[in-house]
Amino acid sequence: MARAAIVPAAGLGSRMGADKALLPLAGKTAIERVVATCRAAGCRDVLVVRRNGAAALPSGLAATVVGVPPGGAMADSLRAAQTNLASDVTAVLVFPVDHALVEADTALALLACLGPETEVALPLYRDRPGHPIALTRAQFAGIGAPNAVLREVVRAAGSRVRAVPTANPWVHADLDHPEDLRAAQCALAGAPWSTVAQMFRHRSHRAYRPEPIPAEQLERLVDAARHASTSSFIQAYSVVAVTDAAQRAACARLCADQPHIHSAPVFAAVCADLHKLAAACGQHGTSLQAQSFELFLQATVDAALLGQNLQLAAEAEGLGACMIGAARNHPIELAALLGLPPHAYVVFGMTLGRPADDPVPRGRMPLAGVLHWERYDTARTAEVLALADAGMRAWSRRTNAERGGYQGRPVSEQKGWSERMATLWGARSDYAQSRRTLVEELRRLGFGLE
Numbered sequence: 001m002a003r004a005a006i007v008p009a010a011g012l013g014s015r016m017g018a019d020k021a022l023l024p025l026a027g028k029t030a031i032e033r034v035v036a037t038c039r040a041a042g043c044r045d046v047l048v049v050r051r052n053g054a055a056a057l058p059s060g061l062a063a064t065v066v067g068v069p070p071g072g073a074m075a076d077s078l079r080a081a082q083t084n085l086a087s088d089v090t091a092v093l094v095f096p097v098d099h100a101l102v103e104a105d106t107a108l109a110l111l112a113c114l115g116p117e118t119e120v121a122l123p124l125y126r127d128r129p130g131h132p133i134a135l136t137r138a139q140f141a142g143i144g145a146p147n148a149v150l151r152e153v154v155r156a157a158g159s160r161v162r163a164v165p166t167a168n169p170w171v172h173a174d175l176d177h178p179e180d181l182r183a184a185q186c187a188l189a190g191a192p193w194s195t196v197a198q199m200f201r202h203r204s205h206r207a208y209r210p211e212p213i214p215a216e217q218l219e220r221l222v223d224a225a226r227h228a229s230t231s232s233f234i235q236a237y238s239v240v241a242v243t244d245a246a247q248r249a250a251c252a253r254l255c256a257d258q259p260h261i262h263s264a265p266v267f268a269a270v271c272a273d274l275h276k277l278a279a280a281c282g283q284h285g286t287s288l289q290a291q292s293f294e295l296f297l298q299a300t301v302d303a304a305l306l307g308q309n310l311q312l313a314a315e316a317e318g319l320g321a322c323m324i325g326a327a328r329n330h331p332i333e334l335a336a337l338l339g340l341p342p343h344a345y346v347v348f349g350m351t352l353g354r355p356a357d358d359p360v361p362r363g364r365m366p367l368a369g370v371l372h373w374e375r376y377d378t379a380r381t382a383e384v385l386a387l388a389d390a391g392m393r394a395w396s397r398r399t400n401a402e403r404g405g406y407q408g409r410p411v412s413e414q415k416g417w418s419e420r421m422a423t424l425w426g427a428r429s430d431y432a433q434s435r436r437t438l439v440e441e442l443r444r445l446g447f448g449l450e
Protein backbone atom coordinates (compact mmCIF):
# COMPACT_ATOMS: atom_id res chain seq x y z
CA MET A 1 0.00 0.00 0.00
CA ALA A 2 2.75 2.47 -0.90
CA ARG A 3 1.75 6.03 -1.71
CA ALA A 4 3.58 8.27 -4.16
CA ALA A 5 3.30 11.96 -4.85
CA ILE A 6 3.93 13.47 -8.26
CA VAL A 7 4.84 17.14 -8.20
CA PRO A 8 4.65 18.79 -11.63
CA ALA A 9 7.21 21.61 -11.54
CA ALA A 10 8.35 21.73 -15.15
CA GLY A 11 6.86 25.08 -16.23
CA LEU A 12 8.92 28.13 -17.06
CA GLY A 13 7.05 30.31 -14.58
CA SER A 14 7.00 33.02 -17.22
CA ARG A 15 4.01 34.90 -15.74
CA MET A 16 5.62 34.82 -12.35
CA GLY A 17 8.95 35.77 -13.87
CA ALA A 18 10.65 33.11 -11.78
CA ASP A 19 10.94 29.35 -11.43
CA LYS A 20 7.93 28.47 -9.25
CA ALA A 21 9.66 25.57 -7.55
CA LEU A 22 12.26 27.92 -6.15
CA LEU A 23 9.95 30.69 -4.95
CA PRO A 24 10.78 31.74 -1.38
CA LEU A 25 7.99 30.97 1.09
CA ALA A 26 8.74 31.71 4.73
CA GLY A 27 12.31 30.44 4.78
CA LYS A 28 11.77 27.50 2.42
CA THR A 29 11.38 27.17 -1.31
CA ALA A 30 8.00 26.20 -2.70
CA ILE A 31 9.29 22.78 -3.71
CA GLU A 32 10.66 22.10 -0.23
CA ARG A 33 7.27 22.93 1.25
CA VAL A 34 5.44 20.65 -1.17
CA VAL A 35 7.82 17.74 -0.70
CA ALA A 36 7.59 18.11 3.10
CA THR A 37 3.78 18.19 2.87
CA CYS A 38 3.69 15.07 0.70
CA ARG A 39 5.93 13.24 3.14
CA ALA A 40 3.82 14.38 6.08
CA ALA A 41 0.80 13.00 4.24
CA GLY A 42 2.45 9.58 4.13
CA CYS A 43 3.88 9.52 0.62
CA ARG A 44 6.90 7.24 0.56
CA ASP A 45 8.01 8.35 -2.91
CA VAL A 46 7.94 11.92 -4.19
CA LEU A 47 8.63 12.42 -7.90
CA VAL A 48 9.31 16.01 -8.92
CA VAL A 49 8.97 16.59 -12.64
CA ARG A 50 11.40 19.20 -13.97
CA ARG A 51 12.16 20.33 -17.47
CA ASN A 52 15.61 19.36 -18.63
CA GLY A 53 18.05 22.19 -18.07
CA ALA A 54 16.03 23.81 -15.27
CA ALA A 55 17.83 25.21 -12.24
CA ALA A 56 18.92 22.68 -9.65
CA LEU A 57 16.55 22.01 -6.77
CA PRO A 58 17.72 22.61 -3.19
CA SER A 59 20.20 20.00 -2.03
CA GLY A 60 18.92 17.35 0.33
CA LEU A 61 15.40 17.42 -1.13
CA ALA A 62 13.79 14.08 -0.28
CA ALA A 63 12.50 13.53 -3.79
CA THR A 64 13.38 11.92 -7.11
CA VAL A 65 13.67 14.29 -10.04
CA VAL A 66 12.13 13.17 -13.33
CA GLY A 67 13.35 15.16 -16.34
CA VAL A 68 11.09 16.11 -19.26
CA PRO A 69 11.79 18.08 -22.46
CA PRO A 70 10.87 21.77 -22.18
CA GLY A 71 7.53 22.99 -23.49
CA GLY A 72 5.33 20.04 -22.55
CA ALA A 73 1.93 20.21 -20.87
CA MET A 74 1.06 19.06 -17.35
CA ALA A 75 -0.21 15.74 -18.75
CA ASP A 76 3.21 15.10 -20.33
CA SER A 77 4.79 15.61 -16.91
CA LEU A 78 2.34 13.15 -15.38
CA ARG A 79 3.04 10.55 -18.08
CA ALA A 80 6.77 10.92 -17.51
CA ALA A 81 6.29 10.42 -13.78
CA GLN A 82 3.98 7.47 -14.36
CA THR A 83 6.72 5.48 -16.03
CA ASN A 84 8.88 6.06 -12.95
CA LEU A 85 6.35 4.90 -10.35
CA ALA A 86 7.51 1.96 -8.22
CA SER A 87 5.58 -1.24 -8.86
CA ASP A 88 4.14 -1.44 -5.33
CA VAL A 89 2.57 2.06 -5.43
CA THR A 90 -1.22 1.86 -5.08
CA ALA A 91 -2.13 5.51 -4.55
CA VAL A 92 -0.90 8.63 -6.34
CA LEU A 93 -1.16 12.21 -5.14
CA VAL A 94 -0.84 14.77 -7.95
CA PHE A 95 0.39 17.88 -6.19
CA PRO A 96 1.32 20.83 -8.47
CA VAL A 97 4.00 23.05 -6.97
CA ASP A 98 1.54 25.96 -7.39
CA HIS A 99 -0.35 24.70 -4.38
CA ALA A 100 2.56 24.95 -2.02
CA LEU A 101 0.40 26.35 0.78
CA VAL A 102 -1.93 23.37 0.91
CA GLU A 103 -1.32 21.64 4.23
CA ALA A 104 -0.68 17.98 4.93
CA ASP A 105 -4.09 17.54 6.58
CA THR A 106 -5.81 18.21 3.26
CA ALA A 107 -3.52 15.77 1.41
CA LEU A 108 -3.99 13.17 4.14
CA ALA A 109 -7.77 13.47 4.00
CA LEU A 110 -7.70 12.91 0.24
CA LEU A 111 -5.46 9.86 0.39
CA ALA A 112 -7.38 8.42 3.33
CA CYS A 113 -10.63 8.18 1.45
CA LEU A 114 -9.25 6.19 -1.50
CA GLY A 115 -10.64 2.68 -1.56
CA PRO A 116 -12.92 0.39 -3.54
CA GLU A 117 -15.67 3.02 -3.76
CA THR A 118 -13.56 6.15 -4.04
CA GLU A 119 -10.86 6.07 -6.67
CA VAL A 120 -10.36 9.79 -7.08
CA ALA A 121 -10.47 12.37 -4.29
CA LEU A 122 -10.26 16.10 -4.74
CA PRO A 123 -10.46 18.95 -2.24
CA LEU A 124 -13.53 21.16 -2.18
CA TYR A 125 -13.32 24.72 -0.93
CA ARG A 126 -16.44 26.88 -1.07
CA ASP A 127 -18.12 24.41 -3.42
CA ARG A 128 -15.29 24.48 -5.94
CA PRO A 129 -12.84 21.62 -6.45
CA GLY A 130 -9.11 22.28 -6.43
CA HIS A 131 -5.73 20.60 -6.07
CA PRO A 132 -3.98 18.34 -5.11
CA ILE A 133 -5.83 15.29 -6.42
CA ALA A 134 -5.47 11.76 -5.06
CA LEU A 135 -6.07 8.77 -7.35
CA THR A 136 -5.78 5.06 -7.07
CA ARG A 137 -3.05 3.75 -9.27
CA ALA A 138 -5.63 2.05 -11.49
CA GLN A 139 -7.37 5.36 -12.14
CA PHE A 140 -4.11 7.23 -12.58
CA ALA A 141 -3.18 4.72 -15.29
CA GLY A 142 -5.69 6.53 -17.50
CA ILE A 143 -3.17 9.35 -17.96
CA GLY A 144 -1.06 6.92 -20.00
CA ALA A 145 -3.52 6.92 -22.90
CA PRO A 146 -2.44 9.10 -25.85
CA ASN A 147 -3.58 12.75 -25.42
CA ALA A 148 -5.17 12.01 -22.03
CA VAL A 149 -5.39 14.93 -19.60
CA LEU A 150 -5.95 14.72 -15.86
CA ARG A 151 -9.30 16.53 -16.01
CA GLU A 152 -10.69 13.86 -18.34
CA VAL A 153 -9.26 11.05 -16.23
CA VAL A 154 -11.09 12.51 -13.22
CA ARG A 155 -14.29 12.98 -15.19
CA ALA A 156 -14.17 9.39 -16.46
CA ALA A 157 -14.05 8.12 -12.88
CA GLY A 158 -17.66 9.30 -12.54
CA SER A 159 -19.30 8.13 -9.34
CA ARG A 160 -15.98 6.97 -7.92
CA VAL A 161 -14.87 10.60 -7.51
CA ARG A 162 -15.26 12.08 -4.04
CA ALA A 163 -15.01 15.75 -3.15
CA VAL A 164 -13.50 16.28 0.27
CA PRO A 165 -14.38 19.62 1.93
CA THR A 166 -11.39 21.55 3.20
CA ALA A 167 -10.96 24.83 5.02
CA ASN A 168 -7.81 25.56 3.06
CA PRO A 169 -8.44 28.16 0.33
CA TRP A 170 -5.04 27.50 -1.22
CA VAL A 171 -6.44 24.45 -3.01
CA HIS A 172 -7.71 27.00 -5.55
CA ALA A 173 -4.80 29.38 -5.69
CA ASP A 174 -2.10 29.07 -8.29
CA LEU A 175 1.23 30.75 -7.81
CA ASP A 176 0.89 32.44 -11.18
CA HIS A 177 1.60 36.12 -10.65
CA PRO A 178 3.91 38.11 -8.38
CA GLU A 179 0.78 39.18 -6.44
CA ASP A 180 0.01 35.51 -5.78
CA LEU A 181 3.46 35.07 -4.30
CA ARG A 182 3.06 38.13 -2.09
CA ALA A 183 -0.36 36.92 -0.98
CA ALA A 184 1.12 33.53 -0.15
CA GLN A 185 3.96 35.09 1.77
CA CYS A 186 1.49 37.25 3.72
CA ALA A 187 -0.65 34.23 4.47
CA LEU A 188 2.31 32.36 5.86
CA ALA A 189 2.98 35.33 8.10
CA GLY A 190 -0.58 35.15 9.45
CA ALA A 191 -3.74 33.14 8.86
CA PRO A 192 -4.58 31.88 5.33
CA TRP A 193 -5.96 34.81 3.36
CA SER A 194 -4.78 37.31 5.88
CA THR A 195 -6.18 40.74 5.14
CA VAL A 196 -2.95 41.77 3.48
CA ALA A 197 -2.87 38.64 1.34
CA GLN A 198 -6.40 39.40 0.26
CA MET A 199 -5.38 42.91 -0.76
CA PHE A 200 -2.72 41.56 -3.09
CA ARG A 201 -5.31 39.32 -4.71
CA HIS A 202 -7.66 42.19 -5.60
CA ARG A 203 -9.10 42.46 -9.09
CA SER A 204 -12.25 44.26 -10.18
CA HIS A 205 -14.82 41.77 -11.45
CA ARG A 206 -17.24 42.81 -14.16
CA ALA A 207 -19.25 39.63 -14.77
CA TYR A 208 -21.28 37.76 -12.17
CA ARG A 209 -23.16 34.56 -11.62
CA PRO A 210 -26.91 35.16 -11.24
CA GLU A 211 -27.38 33.79 -7.73
CA PRO A 212 -28.36 36.46 -5.19
CA ILE A 213 -26.22 37.44 -2.24
CA PRO A 214 -28.14 36.42 0.89
CA ALA A 215 -29.38 39.47 2.81
CA GLU A 216 -27.57 38.34 5.96
CA GLN A 217 -24.28 38.15 4.06
CA LEU A 218 -24.70 41.64 2.67
CA GLU A 219 -25.62 42.90 6.13
CA ARG A 220 -22.50 41.28 7.57
CA LEU A 221 -20.29 42.80 4.90
CA VAL A 222 -21.66 46.33 5.27
CA ASP A 223 -21.57 45.97 9.05
CA ALA A 224 -17.90 45.03 8.89
CA ALA A 225 -17.15 47.70 6.29
CA ARG A 226 -18.57 50.52 8.40
CA HIS A 227 -16.01 49.79 11.08
CA ALA A 228 -13.56 51.78 8.99
CA SER A 229 -12.03 54.81 10.65
CA THR A 230 -14.31 57.84 10.39
CA SER A 231 -13.38 61.52 10.66
CA SER A 232 -14.21 62.77 14.20
CA PHE A 233 -16.56 59.77 14.49
CA ILE A 234 -19.05 61.52 12.19
CA GLN A 235 -19.92 58.25 10.38
CA ALA A 236 -21.00 60.35 7.42
CA TYR A 237 -21.90 57.50 5.09
CA SER A 238 -24.72 55.22 4.09
CA VAL A 239 -25.21 52.39 1.64
CA VAL A 240 -28.27 51.75 -0.49
CA ALA A 241 -28.23 48.11 -1.61
CA VAL A 242 -30.18 47.70 -4.84
CA THR A 243 -31.18 44.11 -5.60
CA ASP A 244 -34.39 44.60 -7.57
CA ALA A 245 -33.62 44.04 -11.26
CA ALA A 246 -35.74 46.95 -12.50
CA GLN A 247 -34.27 49.35 -9.95
CA ARG A 248 -30.77 48.11 -10.84
CA ALA A 249 -31.47 48.67 -14.52
CA ALA A 250 -32.61 52.21 -13.71
CA CYS A 251 -29.36 52.76 -11.76
CA ALA A 252 -27.38 51.30 -14.67
CA ARG A 253 -28.97 53.75 -17.10
CA LEU A 254 -27.68 56.62 -14.96
CA CYS A 255 -24.21 55.01 -14.79
CA ALA A 256 -23.32 54.82 -18.49
CA ASP A 257 -25.39 51.64 -18.78
CA GLN A 258 -22.45 49.50 -17.68
CA PRO A 259 -23.41 45.85 -18.29
CA HIS A 260 -22.05 44.61 -14.97
CA ILE A 261 -24.62 46.72 -13.10
CA HIS A 262 -27.31 44.73 -14.90
CA SER A 263 -25.68 41.34 -14.29
CA ALA A 264 -24.57 41.75 -10.66
CA PRO A 265 -27.13 40.65 -8.08
CA VAL A 266 -26.33 43.74 -5.99
CA PHE A 267 -25.56 47.34 -6.86
CA ALA A 268 -24.51 49.05 -3.65
CA ALA A 269 -24.62 52.85 -3.76
CA VAL A 270 -21.95 54.11 -1.37
CA CYS A 271 -23.07 57.53 -0.20
CA ALA A 272 -21.47 60.47 1.56
CA ASP A 273 -24.27 61.27 3.96
CA LEU A 274 -24.55 64.36 6.15
CA HIS A 275 -28.28 63.87 6.67
CA LYS A 276 -27.82 62.24 10.09
CA LEU A 277 -25.42 65.00 11.15
CA ALA A 278 -27.95 67.60 10.09
CA ALA A 279 -30.64 65.80 12.10
CA ALA A 280 -28.33 65.59 15.13
CA CYS A 281 -27.67 69.32 14.90
CA GLY A 282 -31.43 69.96 14.58
CA GLN A 283 -32.12 67.90 17.70
CA HIS A 284 -29.73 70.11 19.61
CA GLY A 285 -31.06 73.46 18.48
CA THR A 286 -28.51 74.24 15.81
CA SER A 287 -28.00 73.73 12.10
CA LEU A 288 -25.35 71.88 10.12
CA GLN A 289 -22.59 73.86 8.46
CA ALA A 290 -23.43 72.10 5.22
CA GLN A 291 -21.62 74.78 3.23
CA SER A 292 -18.25 73.59 4.56
CA PHE A 293 -15.93 72.14 1.93
CA GLU A 294 -14.05 70.43 4.76
CA LEU A 295 -17.23 68.67 5.84
CA PHE A 296 -17.93 67.59 2.25
CA LEU A 297 -14.43 66.17 2.09
CA GLN A 298 -14.79 64.38 5.42
CA ALA A 299 -18.04 62.74 4.31
CA THR A 300 -16.55 61.77 0.93
CA VAL A 301 -13.45 60.27 2.55
CA ASP A 302 -15.61 58.44 5.10
CA ALA A 303 -17.72 56.93 2.32
CA ALA A 304 -14.64 55.93 0.32
CA LEU A 305 -13.14 54.18 3.34
CA LEU A 306 -16.36 52.27 3.94
CA GLY A 307 -16.51 51.40 0.23
CA GLN A 308 -12.98 50.04 0.14
CA ASN A 309 -13.63 48.03 3.30
CA LEU A 310 -16.81 46.66 1.73
CA GLN A 311 -14.95 45.52 -1.37
CA LEU A 312 -12.24 43.90 0.70
CA ALA A 313 -14.74 42.17 2.99
CA ALA A 314 -16.66 40.90 -0.04
CA GLU A 315 -13.49 39.58 -1.63
CA ALA A 316 -12.56 37.88 1.63
CA GLU A 317 -15.84 35.96 1.44
CA GLY A 318 -15.25 34.87 -2.14
CA LEU A 319 -17.36 37.53 -3.83
CA GLY A 320 -16.22 39.84 -6.58
CA ALA A 321 -16.84 43.57 -6.81
CA CYS A 322 -16.32 46.59 -9.03
CA MET A 323 -16.58 50.19 -7.94
CA ILE A 324 -18.70 52.40 -10.20
CA GLY A 325 -17.54 56.00 -10.38
CA ALA A 326 -20.05 56.55 -13.17
CA ALA A 327 -22.52 57.00 -10.32
CA ARG A 328 -21.39 60.64 -10.47
CA ASN A 329 -22.54 61.01 -14.09
CA HIS A 330 -26.05 62.05 -13.02
CA PRO A 331 -25.85 62.59 -9.27
CA ILE A 332 -29.17 64.39 -8.89
CA GLU A 333 -31.15 61.80 -10.82
CA LEU A 334 -29.45 58.93 -8.99
CA ALA A 335 -30.11 60.57 -5.61
CA ALA A 336 -33.78 60.95 -6.57
CA LEU A 337 -34.02 57.36 -7.80
CA LEU A 338 -32.59 56.08 -4.52
CA GLY A 339 -34.64 58.49 -2.41
CA LEU A 340 -31.59 60.08 -0.79
CA PRO A 341 -32.34 62.83 1.72
CA PRO A 342 -30.71 66.27 1.41
CA HIS A 343 -26.96 66.39 2.16
CA ALA A 344 -26.28 62.98 0.63
CA TYR A 345 -24.79 61.89 -2.71
CA VAL A 346 -23.50 58.64 -4.20
CA VAL A 347 -19.70 58.85 -4.16
CA PHE A 348 -19.48 55.61 -6.12
CA GLY A 349 -21.53 52.51 -6.68
CA MET A 350 -20.32 48.96 -6.32
CA THR A 351 -21.42 45.85 -8.17
CA LEU A 352 -21.22 42.74 -6.00
CA GLY A 353 -21.76 39.06 -6.70
CA ARG A 354 -20.14 35.71 -7.31
CA PRO A 355 -17.58 36.40 -10.04
CA ALA A 356 -18.08 34.84 -13.46
CA ASP A 357 -14.94 36.33 -14.99
CA ASP A 358 -11.24 35.85 -14.42
CA PRO A 359 -9.59 39.14 -15.31
CA VAL A 360 -5.85 39.38 -15.72
CA PRO A 361 -4.62 41.22 -12.62
CA ARG A 362 -3.55 44.75 -13.49
CA GLY A 363 -0.72 44.94 -11.02
CA ARG A 364 0.30 48.49 -10.13
CA MET A 365 3.04 50.99 -10.96
CA PRO A 366 6.34 50.29 -9.16
CA LEU A 367 6.21 50.88 -5.44
CA ALA A 368 9.04 53.40 -5.83
CA GLY A 369 6.50 55.75 -7.41
CA VAL A 370 4.22 55.51 -4.40
CA LEU A 371 6.31 54.96 -1.29
CA HIS A 372 8.87 57.64 -0.48
CA TRP A 373 11.07 57.69 2.58
CA GLU A 374 11.34 60.86 4.63
CA ARG A 375 10.93 63.13 1.56
CA TYR A 376 9.21 62.79 -1.81
CA ASP A 377 11.75 61.72 -4.42
CA THR A 378 10.94 63.15 -7.87
CA ALA A 379 14.22 61.84 -9.32
CA ARG A 380 12.56 58.45 -9.79
CA THR A 381 9.51 59.70 -11.68
CA ALA A 382 10.73 59.07 -15.24
CA GLU A 383 11.82 55.54 -14.41
CA VAL A 384 8.56 54.86 -12.59
CA LEU A 385 6.54 56.01 -15.60
CA ALA A 386 8.60 53.87 -17.96
CA LEU A 387 8.01 50.82 -15.78
CA ALA A 388 4.30 51.66 -15.44
CA ASP A 389 4.12 51.84 -19.25
CA ALA A 390 5.83 48.48 -19.60
CA GLY A 391 3.47 46.97 -17.00
CA MET A 392 0.41 48.28 -18.83
CA ARG A 393 1.65 46.91 -22.17
CA ALA A 394 2.35 43.51 -20.62
CA TRP A 395 -1.17 43.49 -19.12
CA SER A 396 -2.66 44.40 -22.53
CA ARG A 397 -0.73 41.63 -24.29
CA ARG A 398 -1.86 39.05 -21.76
CA THR A 399 -5.44 40.30 -21.78
CA ASN A 400 -5.59 40.03 -25.58
CA ALA A 401 -3.81 36.68 -25.75
CA GLU A 402 -5.49 34.94 -22.83
CA ARG A 403 -8.89 36.62 -22.53
CA GLY A 404 -9.50 37.72 -26.11
CA GLY A 405 -9.46 41.38 -25.04
CA TYR A 406 -10.97 43.51 -22.33
CA GLN A 407 -14.76 43.52 -22.02
CA GLY A 408 -15.06 42.01 -25.46
CA ARG A 409 -12.67 44.37 -27.23
CA PRO A 410 -8.96 44.12 -28.05
CA VAL A 411 -6.75 46.41 -25.95
CA SER A 412 -4.02 48.49 -27.57
CA GLU A 413 -0.72 46.80 -26.85
CA GLN A 414 1.21 49.93 -27.79
CA LYS A 415 -0.28 52.39 -25.34
CA GLY A 416 1.43 52.56 -22.00
CA TRP A 417 0.01 53.87 -18.75
CA SER A 418 1.29 57.42 -19.21
CA GLU A 419 -0.28 57.81 -22.65
CA ARG A 420 -3.58 56.51 -21.34
CA MET A 421 -3.51 58.96 -18.45
CA ALA A 422 -2.62 61.82 -20.79
CA THR A 423 -5.61 60.88 -22.93
CA LEU A 424 -7.89 60.66 -19.89
CA TRP A 425 -6.86 63.77 -17.99
CA GLY A 426 -4.73 65.84 -20.41
CA ALA A 427 -5.83 69.30 -21.52
CA ARG A 428 -7.48 68.00 -24.69
CA SER A 429 -9.54 65.38 -22.88
CA ASP A 430 -13.27 65.84 -22.64
CA TYR A 431 -13.56 63.32 -19.77
CA ALA A 432 -13.29 66.09 -17.16
CA GLN A 433 -15.75 68.14 -19.21
CA SER A 434 -18.33 65.39 -18.83
CA ARG A 435 -18.32 66.02 -15.08
CA ARG A 436 -18.06 69.82 -15.28
CA THR A 437 -21.51 70.27 -13.77
CA LEU A 438 -20.64 68.14 -10.74
CA VAL A 439 -19.91 71.03 -8.40
CA GLU A 440 -23.23 72.68 -9.16
CA GLU A 441 -25.04 69.34 -8.82
CA LEU A 442 -23.42 68.66 -5.45
CA ARG A 443 -24.53 72.13 -4.28
CA ARG A 444 -28.07 71.28 -5.27
CA LEU A 445 -27.80 68.08 -3.25
CA GLY A 446 -26.95 70.10 -0.16
CA PHE A 447 -23.15 70.34 -0.11
CA GLY A 448 -21.90 73.92 0.01
CA LEU A 449 -18.25 73.31 -1.04
CA GLU A 450 -17.10 76.66 0.34
Ligand SMILES: Cc1cc2nc3c(=O)[nH]c(=O)nc-3n(C[C@H](O)[C@H](O)[C@H](O)COP(=O)(O)O)c2cc1C
Pocket residue numbers: 202203204205206258322323324325326327348361362363
Ligand atom coordinates in the same frame (compact mmCIF):
# COMPACT_ATOMS: atom_id res chain seq x y z
C1 LIG B 1 -13.81 55.26 -7.28
C2 LIG B 1 -13.69 54.25 -8.39
C3 LIG B 1 -14.57 54.29 -9.43
C4 LIG B 1 -14.53 53.31 -10.45
N1 LIG B 1 -15.46 53.34 -11.43
C5 LIG B 1 -15.53 52.31 -12.33
C6 LIG B 1 -16.62 52.27 -13.25
O1 LIG B 1 -17.47 53.14 -13.31
N2 LIG B 1 -16.68 51.18 -14.06
C7 LIG B 1 -15.76 50.18 -14.01
O2 LIG B 1 -15.90 49.21 -14.76
N3 LIG B 1 -14.70 50.21 -13.15
C8 LIG B 1 -14.58 51.25 -12.30
N4 LIG B 1 -13.58 51.29 -11.37
C9 LIG B 1 -12.60 50.18 -11.33
C10 LIG B 1 -11.24 50.63 -11.87
O3 LIG B 1 -11.32 50.71 -13.27
C11 LIG B 1 -10.20 49.59 -11.43
O4 LIG B 1 -10.13 49.56 -10.04
C12 LIG B 1 -8.82 49.89 -12.00
O5 LIG B 1 -8.83 49.84 -13.40
C13 LIG B 1 -7.79 48.89 -11.49
O6 LIG B 1 -8.16 47.57 -11.79
P1 LIG B 1 -8.34 46.49 -10.65
O7 LIG B 1 -9.34 47.04 -9.66
O8 LIG B 1 -8.86 45.25 -11.34
O9 LIG B 1 -7.00 46.26 -10.04
C14 LIG B 1 -13.56 52.29 -10.40
C15 LIG B 1 -12.64 52.28 -9.36
C16 LIG B 1 -12.68 53.24 -8.37
C17 LIG B 1 -11.70 53.22 -7.24
